[in-house]
Amino acid sequence: MPGIRHWLARLRAVVRRDVVAGEIREELQIHLDMRAEDLERQGLPRVEARRQAARRFGSVALHQDRGYDIRGGGVMETIIQDLRYSVRLFWTHRGFSFVAVATLALGVGLCTALFSVIHAAILRPLPYPDPQQLVRVNVVVPGRGEAGEFAPSLDDVRTWRADQRVFRQIAVDRGASDVIVDTGYPERVPVQQVSEGFLEVLGVAPSLGRSFSAEDTRREIPLVALLGHGYSQTRFGGDRGVLGRQIRIAGESATIVGILPAGFYPRVAVWQPFPRRPAGFESMRGTGAPVIGRLQPGLSRARAESSLSQIVDVLDTAHGKPAGTSVRMYSHYDETVEGSGPIVWTLAGAVAAILLIACVNVAGLLLARGATRQRELAIRASIGAGRVRLIRQLLSESVMLAAAGGLAGIVLAWVSLDALVAILPLALPENATPSLNVEVLAFSVIVAVFTSLLFGLVPALRLSRVNLNTTLAASDRRSGAPLSRRSGQWLIAIEVALGVVLLAGAGLMIRSFARLVSVDLGYNPDAFLTMEVSPLDPSPAVAAQYYPALVEAVRRLPEVEAAGAADQLPIGGSRRAGFVTVPEQQPIRVDERQVLPGFFEAIGLPLKAGRLPTEADRTAGRPLVVINELTARRIFPGVSPVGRLLPLGKEPPEIIGVVGDFLQDGARSPVRANVYFVYQGYAELRRQPFVVFVRPRGAPSALVARLRDAAHSVGPRVLIDRIRSGDDFVSESVTVPRRRMVLLGLLGGIGLVLTVVGIFSMTAYAVVRRTREIGVRMAFGATSGHVVRTMVRDTAWPVSLGLAAGIGGAYLTTRVIATLLFETTPHDAGAFAAALATLGVSAIVAAWLPARRAARVDPVVALRSD
Amino acid sequence: MRKTNSDQLHGTLDMLVLKVLGDGPLHGYAIAVRLEKLSKEVLQVEEGSLYPALYRMEARGWLSSDWSVTDTGRRARFYRLTRGGRVQLAAEQESWARLTLAVRAVMGS
Numbered sequence: 016m017p018g019i020r021h022w023l024a025r026l027r028a029v030v031r032r033d034v035v036a037g038e039i040r041e042e043l044q045i046h047l048d049m050r051a052e053d054l055e056r057q058g059l060p061r062v063e064a065r066r067q068a069a070r071r072f073g074s075v076a077l078h079q080d081r082g083y084d085i086r087g088g089g090v091m092e093t094i095i096q097d098l099r100y101s102v103r104l105f106w107t108h109r110g111f112s113f114v115a116v117a118t119l120a121l122g123v124g125l126c127t128a129l130f131s132v133i134h135a136a137i138l139r140p141l142p143y144p145d146p147q148q149l150v151r152v153n154v155v156v157p158g159r160g161e162a163g164e165f166a167p168s169l170d171d172v173r174t175w176r177a178d179q180r181v182f183r184q185i186a187v188d189r190g191a192s193d194v195i196v197d198t199g200y201p202e203r204v205p206v207q208q209v210s211e212g213f214l215e216v217l218g219v220a221p222s223l224g225r226s227f228s229a230e231d232t233r234r235e236i237p238l239v240a241l242l243g244h245g246y247s248q249t250r251f252g253g254d255r256g257v258l259g260r261q262i263r264i265a266g267e268s269a270t271i272v273g274i275l276p277a278g279f280y281p282r283v284a285v286w287q288p289f290p291r292r293p294a295g296f297e298s299m300r301g302t303g304a305p306v307i308g309r310l311q312p313g314l315s316r317a318r319a320e321s322s323l324s325q326i327v328d329v330l331d332t333a334h335g336k337p338a339g340t341s342v343r344m345y346s347h348y349d350e351t352v353e354g355s356g357p358i359v360w361t362l363a364g365a366v367a368a369i370l371l372i373a374c375v376n377v378a379g380l381l382l383a384r385g386a387t388r389q390r391e392l393a394i395r396a397s398i399g400a401g402r403v404r405l406i407r408q409l410l411s412e413s414v415m416l417a418a419a420g421g422l423a424g425i426v427l428a429w430v431s432l433d434a435l436v437a438i439l440p441l442a443l444p445e446n447a448t449p450s451l452n453v454e455v456l457a458f459s460v461i462v463a464v465f466t467s468l469l470f471g472l473v474p475a476l477r478l479s480r481v482n483l484n485t486t487l488a489a490s491d492r493r494s495g496a497p498l499s500r501r502s503g504q505w506l507i508a509i510e511v512a513l514g515v516v517l518l519a520g521a522g523l524m525i526r527s528f529a530r531l532v533s534v535d536l537g538y539n540p541d542a543f544l545t546m547e548v549s550p551l552d553p554s555p556a557v558a559a560q561y562y563p564a565l566v567e568a569v570r571r572l573p574e575v576e577a578a579g580a581a582d583q584l585p586i587g588g589s590r591r592a593g594f595v596t597v598p599e600q601q602p603i604r605v606d607e608r609q610v611l612p613g614f615f616e617a618i619g620l621p622l623k624a625g626r627l628p629t630e631a632d633r634t635a636g637r638p639l640v641v642i643n644e645l646t647a648r649r650i651f652p653g654v655s656p657v658g659r660l661l662p663l664g665k666e667p668p669e670i671i672g673v674v675g676d677f678l679q680d681g682a683r684s685p686v687r688a689n690v691y692f693v694y695q696g697y698a699e700l701r702r703q704p705f706v707v708f709v710r711p712r713g714a715p716s717a718l719v720a721r722l723r724d725a726a727h728s729v730g731p732r733v734l735i736d737r738i739r740s741g742d743d744f745v746s747e748s749v750t751v752p753r754r755r756m757v758l759l760g761l762l763g764g765i766g767l768v769l770t771v772v773g774i775f776s777m778t779a780y781a782v783v784r785r786t787r788e789i790g791v792r793m794a795f796g797a798t799s800g801h802v803v804r805t806m807v808r809d810t811a812w813p814v815s816l817g818l819a820a821g822i823g824g825a826y827l828t829t830r831v832i833a834t835l836l837f838e839t840t841p842h843d844a845g846a847f848a849a850a851l852a853t854l855g856v857s858a859i860v861a862a863w864l865p866a867r868r869a870a871r872v873d874p875v876v877a878l879r880s881d
Numbered sequence: 882m883r884k885t886n887s888d889q890l891h892g893t894l895d896m897l898v899l900k901v902l903g904d905g906p907l908h909g910y911a912i913a914v915r916l917e918k919l920s921k922e923v924l925q926v927e928e929g930s931l932y933p934a935l936y937r938m939e940a941r942g943w944l945s946s947d948w949s950v951t952d953t954g955r956r957a958r959f960y961r962l963t964r965g966g967r968v969q970l971a972a973e974q975e976s977w978a979r980l981t982l983a984v985r986a987v988m989g990s
Binding site: 038039042043045046049050053071072073074075077078081082084085086 | 908913914927929932933936937939955956957958
């Protein structure tokens with residue numbers, strides 16, 4: 016094999032071309048001279064000797080060229096030539112290059128960014144070792160259906176852990192809630208409560224300090240805490256001396272014993288041991304705190320379920336509990352990605368369609384340009400460019416385009432990833448951190464390069480089948496064109512079909528969203544403000560004093576029309592369920608709320624019967640409630656409930672009024688049975704703070720500062736979490752559907768633009784190619800209208816075909832998003848019609864614009880052109 | 882890796898050039914003269930085609946070349962066998978011997 020010296024020699028030949036060529040010329044000349052001298056010595060006259068020497072040698076130029084090809088640059092030089100020529104072409108056809116590169120970049124960039132997110136959300140949502148061994152466990156009491164499924168007790172967990180036959184490690188995860196943490200700077204942050212063993216279940220160790228022990232979970236010993244990485248950075252600047260320091264969690268002093276690694280539950284600020292509850296709690300099943308375990312390596316979920324069921328049954332009967340108790344296990348992975356499926360696959364499909372449209376676009380562009388270059392290629396072939404050389408030339412042009420498109424795509428992917436994560440219409444799993452995925456990137460770039468190469472080569476391959484003479488002699492740009500016209504039309508049809516599917520999906524999302532936000536919630540969200548505020552001292556006595564005083568202070572503000580409070584936000588608050596017992600009926604589940612007078616006036620729930628609570632009711636000394644219409648209908652059908660006792664709890668409250676229904680959790684939720692207790696200070700300890708509801712007089716913006724002052728003026732030190740308008744949290748409640756609509760709308764729009772660009776450029780090239788033909792037609796009397804019609808008709812056929820195929824495709828694929836739609840069928844005629852109309856009209860306009868240009872052609876100029 | 886020539890003319894020419902240079906370095910014209918003596922046919926077509934062949938063999942690493950001065954004091958480019966060239970020559974000779982042996986066996990002489 017030629018070594019490095021050989022390539023150095025070649026490089027020298029490229030760089031110092033003249034020197035090498037000169038050497039060859041000189042060497043050949045020496046040969047000729049020597050031969051001539053020999054012949055002369057043999058007696059030939061000088062002139063004849065030279066003549067004969069030259070004859071015997073053959074063509075000096077030819078051998079010199081061949082020699083240079085071998086010794087000189089050869090392959091390397093032609094590559095450089097090709098590249099130089101490609102760059103020149105790239106620049107000469109700036110418009111073409113820009114469209115091609117931008118198209119590829121969009122396809123590659125979007126595809127990569129989105130699939131990177133999907134990778135983080137679906138394919139690797141649990142960045143722990145052996146995530147398939149993680150399960151959630153429930154205990155099942157026989158014969159009670161779904162109601163018989165409970166979370167295991169902490170005693171169960173500890174028994175199973177010690178047993179080691181099924182679980183390698185197991186723990187209770189109470190989950191996170193927002194709690195006031197004071198590190199010298201009080202703030203409400205997410206605090207997660209977990210039992211010992213939780214970190215070990217996931218296979219994570221603190222980056223500093225220790226994790227929780229079983230001892231830490233006992234109520235009697237001083238509280239300890241772990242800090243999340245992010246929180247330790249913001250509050251302590253990552254100081255490693257933080258171990259042993261004291262912080263306050265919900266008023267209770269806690270010692271920091273460790274810091275968790277970066278990226279682990281990034282949203283959680285502080286971890287505290289669970290349960291730290293009074294005696295007896297640890298043996299209780301069904302406390303609502305999920306139990307998560309790591310199965311022994313190699314143990315399947317089904318086998319783990321059956322062997323643990325046996326263990327539980329034996330132990331339960333030994334302790335005198337009823338026999339037949341079993342367990343059920345749920346894959347932690349499945350539960351983490353649950354619900355993400357439809358939207359993820361929809362987005363994946365949409366983005367794949369965009370990549371496909373992009374590739375089809377580039378294919379169309381290259382085909383169209385290839386067709387116009389048929390003559391150029393024929394000329395180059397006729398003056399000696401070999402087939403291989405031509406193919407190499409076209410190849411390097413395509414590679415150039417693909418490389419530029421791919422590079423731009425990488426940049427786009429990089430730039431758009433964060434933006435995409437920000438508007439992603441799905442809740443990313445706790446620990447998923449999307450980053451640019453190299454494999455996806457490679458895939459997209461390869462698709463782009465492959466497409467460019469394939470369709471860039473078609474003209475060259477076709478040329479090699481075409482007889483040079485006929486191509487040149489025909490002197491007509493249509494030679495070789497029918498094929499490209501037909502394939503161009505196919506490409507248009509494919510693009511249109513994909514575009515229709517994308518647009519139909521986007522249209523469905525938009526329609527669904529419009530319906531979602533126009534739903535009557537039962538109250539007017541833009542008419543009130545909410546203030547979430549809580550005293551730093553969490554004792555119930557402080558809260559019982561504070562909130563009524565605060566509401567009164569707020570009510571006194573001149574800008575306030577009405578003010579009240581409730582222990583829940585209308586949307587997204589956690590519920591407290593009670594059961595109303597009616598004779599001869601199943602217990603009716605109701606949601607219980609505590610309210611301070613003024614709440615109904617502030618939020619705007621209309622009074623339907625009876626009266627609204629007043630300040631006097633707060634000292635009534637007996638429980639008073641207001642119920643909503645649904646509760647009234649269910650429990651007191653046909654009679655007025657006002658003045659009656661509601662059969663709820665140990666001390667049935669008196670119903671003083673009935674108010675309108677509202678949609679508890681936003682538009683997609685059902686109306687629920689609601690019972691509003693007038694707060695009298697007797698409610699048991701509630702960790703959840705009250706929310707103050709304020710109906711302003713006039714513009715609410717001026718009120719915010721006044722509300723803050725009021726919150727601080729009443730007495731105890733307080734923390735104001737946020738002041739929001741009703742609109743804010745209603746709009747937050749539709750965040751996910753809105754993002755879905757925005758993202759799919761965006762993808763549909765990009766698909767539309769790409770399709771239009773593709774049709775436009777293909778038609779434009781067709782016009783250029785057929786300039787002469789058009790000239791002939793016009794010379795024979797065709798009107799410009801006729802010419803436009805002819806050109807547009809050529810595009811109209813594939814567009815119609817594409818529209819038909821697209822509707823079929825949309826009909827089949829939009830089922831996927833059925834579960835994402837609100838009161839909209841996946842085959843909504845309006846959305847489909849809008850998609851058809853938008854694409855059809857855009858397509859015809861895209862074809863008509865270049866066609867009109869064709870019609871303006873001066874026949875004389877056209878006939879002379881070639 | 883040893884390349885064997887598929888092209889008969891190239892193969893023969895290459896083998897002869899290697900053989901000629903086996904006796905010592907020569908310049909292009911001298912090679913042509915030797916070849917003429919060995920075989921009338923090889924360079925019958927065009928003498929010039931010797932040079933691309935020489936360059937090709939040099940590119941393959943069989944030959945090396947240098948500008949030098951002839952006995953008569955003329956400047957010329959001299960070609961010599963490299964070690965690779967010698968190995969190639971030996972290989973060519975061996976395969977040639979095998980071929981002639983085989984042909985002789987078939988022809989039954």
